[in-house]
Amino acid sequence: MDYLCRVPVLPHRDDRVAARHIEKALGGPAANLAVAAVGVGDDYSLQVDLATAVGDDGDSEWALAELMARGVNVLPIRRPINNRLPRAIVIIEGNGSRTIIHETFELSEIDLTANMDVETPQVASCLHIEGFHYERMIPSIQRFRDAGWRVSLHTAGLPEGSRTPEAFIDLVGRIDLTFVNDETLREIFNIRTPLASMIEEARRIFSRLRTRGDIVLTLGEFGAAVFRKGGGAQIEVPALPVDRVDATGAGDAFAGVFLSLWLHGASLEEAARHAAIGASLTTTAEGAQGYTANAARLKELLSAVEVRRAI
Structure with a gap:
């Protein structure tokens, strides 16, 4: 559960500021991704089961109802230690930037094994x-793959x-599709180059790796780049120019839309172009799930972008 606080700028230590409002909204990276993936629909419809920790409080009941209304099946495979829904405080600035303070929980291989037959x-x-x-979850990866599943991973919250x-390097050798944002990649490989040369730096790094699958590098308002397993030229896609209200969950939405097309056999470029537009649209509303783009809207805007590029 996210508490959304909108303020002009991020407060300093010892400040006391008045928020324009404080609202409650559904959040969490996995839930955001699940809602975005289901929301595409039409030719890319998915059954999505969200394995998560749910408490025995009113907020947990509310979250379950919200997810069900959005078409997401919930597998409540663990109860948090305090038996209530984990919470986050999302401070949103006037320019759409956000700072997140969150509680967290960890699911284990035992949780998944005890509740799901593969x-x-x-x-x-x-x-x-x-x-x-x-x-x-490392032990689960090979178990699911042996059964014929693909495995994807979003590096949000990756442990130290x-x-x-x-x-x-070990991670991308296990995963069929890895989503990583530029900040995480910079931290891991100590990259100091400006954003303008980030794609070239990523290409140089990934060309040396033996990856199992494809890697998607998200670049926020500058779009994304897809690096194919086995090398070759990367695929670069732009974000959709929008008036940004709240950037929370944009990366989650990107991954959700991408997965919905990828699992239906779309090309990497097609999946990335749709995902970049879906992620951009998410930032036009407050809350990580304030705007969920469907297939019709994505195709409409993608066609408009292609027309402008042709002109």
């Missing part, structure tokens, strides 16, 4: 792991032990 899927299926839970070059 069977050979009849349709394209994917186990998606948020960075927070990566290290504890996995934020080294050696650990990241």
Whole structure:
């Protein structure tokens, strides 16, 4: 559960400021991604099961109802220690930048094993792991892959032990599709080049790695780049120019939209172009799930972008 606080600028230590408002909203990286993935719909419809920790309080009941209304199935496989829904405070500035203070929880391999039989899927299926839970879920990766699943990972919240070059190399050797933002990549590989040369620096790094799958580098308002396994030229896609209200959850929305197309056999470029537009639209409303783009809207805006590029 996110508490959204909108203020002109981020307060300093010992400041006391009045928020324009403080609202409650559904949040969390995995839930944001799940809602974005389901929301695409039409030819890219998915069944999404969200394995998570849910308490026994009113907020947990509210969150379950909200997710169900959005088409997300919830697998409440663990109760938090305090038996209530984890919370976050999201401070949103006038320019749309946000600062997040959150409680966290960790799911383990035992949690997943005890609550889910891994069977050979009849349709394209994917186990998606948020960075927070990566290290504890390593045993699950091979188990799901052996059953015929694909595995994707979003590096949001990746533990400190996995934020080294050696650990990241090991990670991309296990995962079929990795989403990483520029800030995380900079931290892992100690990159100091300006954003303008970030894609070239990433290409240089990834060309030396033996990756199992493809890597998607998200660059916020500057779009994204996809680096194919086996090398070759990267795919670069622009973000949609929008009036940004709140950047919370844009990376989650990107991954959710991308996965919905990827699992239906779309090309990496097609998935990335749709995802970049979906992520941009998310920033036009307050809250990580304030705007969920469907397939029709994505295609409409993608066509408009293609027309402008042709002109």
